[in-house]
Amino acid sequence: xxxxxxxxxxxxxxxxxxxxxxxxxxxxxxxxxxxxxxxxxxxxxxxxxxxxxxxxxxxxxxxxxxxxxxxxxxxxxxxxxxxxxxxxxxxxxxxxxxxxxxxxxxxxxxxxxxxxxxxxxxxxxxxxxxxxxxxxxxxxxxxxxxxxxxxxxxxxxxxxxxxxxxxxxxxxxxxxxxxxxxxxxxxxxxxxxxxxxxxxxxxxxxxxxxxxxxxxxxxxxxxxxxxxxxxxxxxxxxxxxxxxxxxxxxxxxxxxxxxxxxxxxxxxxxxxxxxxxxxxxxxxxxxxxxxxxxxxxxxxxxxxxxxxxxxxxxxxxxxxxxxxxxxx
Amino acid sequence: xxxxxxxxxxxxxxxxxxxxxxxxxxxxxxxxxxxxxxxxxxxxxxxxxxxxxxxxxxxxxxxxxxxxxxxxxxxxxxxxxxxxxxxxxxxxxxxxxxxxxxxxxxxxxxxxxxxxxxxxxxxxxxxxxx
Numbered sequence: 022x023x024x025x026x027x028x029x030x031x032x033x034x035x036x037x038x039x040x041x042x043x044x045x046x047x048x049x050x051x052x053x054x055x056x057x058x059x060x061x062x063x064x065x066x067x068x069x070x071x072x073x074x075x076x077x078x079x080x081x082x083x084x085x086x087x088x089x090x091x092x093x094x095x096x097x098x099x100x101x102x103x104x105x106x107x108x109x110x111x112x113x114x115x116x117x118x119x120x121x122x123x124x125x126x127x128x129x130x131x132x133x134x135x136x137x138x139x140x141x142x143x144x145x146x147x148x149x150x151x152x153x154x155x156x157x158x159x160x161x162x163x164x165x166x167x168x169x170x171x172x173x174x175x176x177x178x179x180x181x182x183x184x185x186x187x188x189x190x191x192x193x194x195x196x197x198x199x200x201x202x203x204x205x206x207x208x209x210x211x212x213x214x215x216x217x218x219x220x221x222x223x224x225x226x227x228x229x230x231x232x233x234x235x236x237x238x239x240x241x242x243x244x245x246x247x248x249x250x251x252x253x254x255x256x257x258x259x260x261x262x263x264x265x266x267x268x269x270x271x272x273x274x275x276x277x278x279x280x281x282x283x284x285x286x287x288x289x290x291x292x293x294x295x296x297x298x299x300x301x302x303x304x305x306x307x308x309x310x311x312x313x314x315x316x317x318x319x320x321x322x323x324x325x326x327x328x329x330x331x332x333x334x335x336x337x338x339x340x341x342x343x344x345x346x347x348x349x
Numbered sequence: 350x351x352x353x354x355x356x357x358x359x360x361x362x363x364x365x366x367x368x369x370x371x372x373x374x375x376x377x378x379x380x381x382x383x384x385x386x387x388x389x390x391x392x393x394x395x396x397x398x399x400x401x402x403x404x405x406x407x408x409x410x411x412x413x414x415x416x417x418x419x420x421x422x423x424x425x426x427x428x429x430x431x432x433x434x435x436x437x438x439x440x441x442x443x444x445x446x447x448x449x450x451x452x453x454x455x456x457x458x459x460x461x462x463x464x465x466x467x468x469x470x471x472x473x474x475x476x477x478x479x
Contacts, residue, residue, distance in 0.1 A: 117435055121456045122364040128460040129372070155457055175439040 034075070103169065110165040113158050120155045127151050157294065163227075164279065164296045167303045174221045174307055178332055181213040181257055185250050187222055188259060191229045192248060198234070203242045211251035217332035218257055224304040225327075228312075231297040232261045232323050239286065239321070240265035256310075257329050262322040273316060277302040354399035354472050355379040359389040359415070360433075361407050365456070369402065369433075372461040378468065386410035390418060393428070400471055402464075403450075405434040405441065413441070416448045425449040429471045433464065 127148035134144050166172045179187065192208060199206050236246045244264040251258050268276060272283040282295040305312045310327040356373055360366035361384045370380045381396060383389035386407050393401065401419075405412035412432065419425040426449040434441075435456045442453045451471055454464060469475075 114435075117457060118362050119364060121435065122362070122368055124457065125365075125368050125372075125461045128462075132462070159457065173438045173440060 106165050106169050110162065110169070113162050113165065117155070117158050117162070120151065120158060124148070124151045124155055160294065160296055160300070163300055167300060168279075172303070172307070174224065176219040176221055176308075178217050179220050179222070180215070180217045180332070181252055181329060184218055184220060184225070184257055184327070185210055185213060187225060188229050188250065191226045192233060195230065195233050195237075199237045199240075199246055202237060202240070204237060204240050205245045206248070207245065208248045208250075210249070213250075214252050214329075215331075216252065216255070216257075216329040218308075218327045218329045220308055220327065221304075224307070228301045228304050228325060229259070231301045232325070235297065236261055236263035236265060236321075239263065244320075252329065255329050257327045259325040259327075260322060262320060264320040267318045267321055268314075268316040273314075276314075277312075353379075354474070355381060355396065356468060356472075357381050357383060357389060357392055357396070357398035357401045359383045359386065359401060359403045359407065359412065361385060361404065368461065369464070372465060373468065376465050376469070378465075378472070378474070384408075386412065386415035389415060393419065393424065398428070400468060401428065401430045402433050402468070403430050405432060405436050405445075413444055413448065416445065416450060420448050426451070431467060431471065 127144065130144050131148045134141050138144075163172070189208065189210075192206070196206050233246070240246065240263045246264075247260075247262045249258075249260040249262075251260075266285045268283050269285060272285075275281045276283060277298050278295075279299040280295040281299075286295075302312050305325055305327070308327050310325065312323065312325050314321055314323045316322070356378055358366055358369050358373075358380055360369065360382065363384075366382050366384070370382055373380050381392060381398065383392050384407075387410055389401070389403075392398070403412045403416065407415075412434065416425065416430060416432075419428065419430065429451040430449065432442075432445045432450045432453040433456055434453075437455045445453055452467060454467065459467075
């Protein structure tokens with residue numbers, strides 16, 4: 022017999038005994054007062070009532086213990102996850118410092134090594150790889166912060182035009198990567214209104230970069246990327262379509278999960294971490310928007326929606342807060 | 350003409366501190382190095398540097414606490430302070446700027462040459478002078 026069954030039976034027995042004791046007391050009291058009146062109805066009702074009370078009390082004890090146990094398990098999992106995330110975050114912070122030094126050193130070496138030096142290519146590659154590892158560490162740190170709810174957002178009021186400019190400038194910086202693969206990039210913007218959105222510019226740039234980089238990675242040479250921005254009702258929409266390999270239907274459900282990589286993605290690019298879309302979704306969600314996609318074997322289209330509103334005069338003229346100089 | 354200006358680098362990581370110091374020296378900028386905020390404060394009082402390159406995560410007193418002391422002593426903003434940290438949270442940046450920091454650079458986003466250009470600009474050294 023397990024502990025919970027014991028608790029329930031114990032509760033029923035205790036309830037019944039309490040009921041009988043009460044009945045006996047009541048019977049004695051009323052017998053002495055009224056001279057042995059039948060209390061059949063009273064007796065049964067009270068007995069049932071006390072058995073019910075006992076059962077209810079024992080059930081309450083059981084469920085309380087049961088949920089308490091579940092809560093304890095959930096709490097333990099939370100604490101374990103937090104400890105794991107803290108450890109990862111701390112390790113990444115420690116790695117980032119020497120990596121920064123390596124990045125500074127290799128950059129200096131690439132600049133100082135003459136083009137005809139026999140080791141020039143190797144030195145340049147060393148620098149490229151160091152920068153890549155550092156960028157990966159940065160991404161993992163962002164993921165860790167997002168998981169721990171420690172991501173800090175700095176929302177500013179952006180007019181639709183300013184938001185469009187922010188995205189267009191970010192795309193312009195990344196176009197050379199597409200051109201290097203002989204992928205065409207086409208951008209189209211529908212006329213925008215006077216509405217505004219509350220956004221964190223850095224986070225939106227990360228979202229756009231992730232989607233654009235994915236489009237370049239998963240589109241074959243000679244393909245195309247099309248970008249479209251428009252406003253509909255109280256929303257700003259950003260679409261990015263590629264003529265890439267697409268996401269298999271049965272795998273589409275998991276693409277925003279952390280560390281998830283579709284079989285197509287793994288085949289095309291072995292070094293991805295599967296955190297870009299997870300972060301992009303988290304960032305867009307934090308803006309009250311959403312990110313969706315459609316995909317088939319001819320390509321993929323991602324849609325990012327950011328809610329807009331009619332800004333007050335004060336909101337339009339608000340001065341942006343100071344930001345760190347962090348190249349994107 | 351010899352540049353008499355001195356940059357105090359407050360950096361607890363030997364590797365980064367030495368790299369910064371060597372690169373600035375190569376650009377004819379004198380440097381001194383402090384590995385914690387307490388030592389940095391003493392050096393600021395004694396040596397009167399022309400600029401402080403300040404890390405935020407330091408053993409003991411942190412960079413923002415040091416900056417606050419400098420502000421309360423009236424040394425900042427007269428003494429330019431550039432924050433050079435891998436922390437990039439908005440609240441840290443805003444706090445640093447509120448306390449009078451001249452600039453906030455994220456280490457991993459800048460190379461030595463770019464940091465040196467920022468330092469020279471604050472010190473008023475033209476690119477071709479050094």
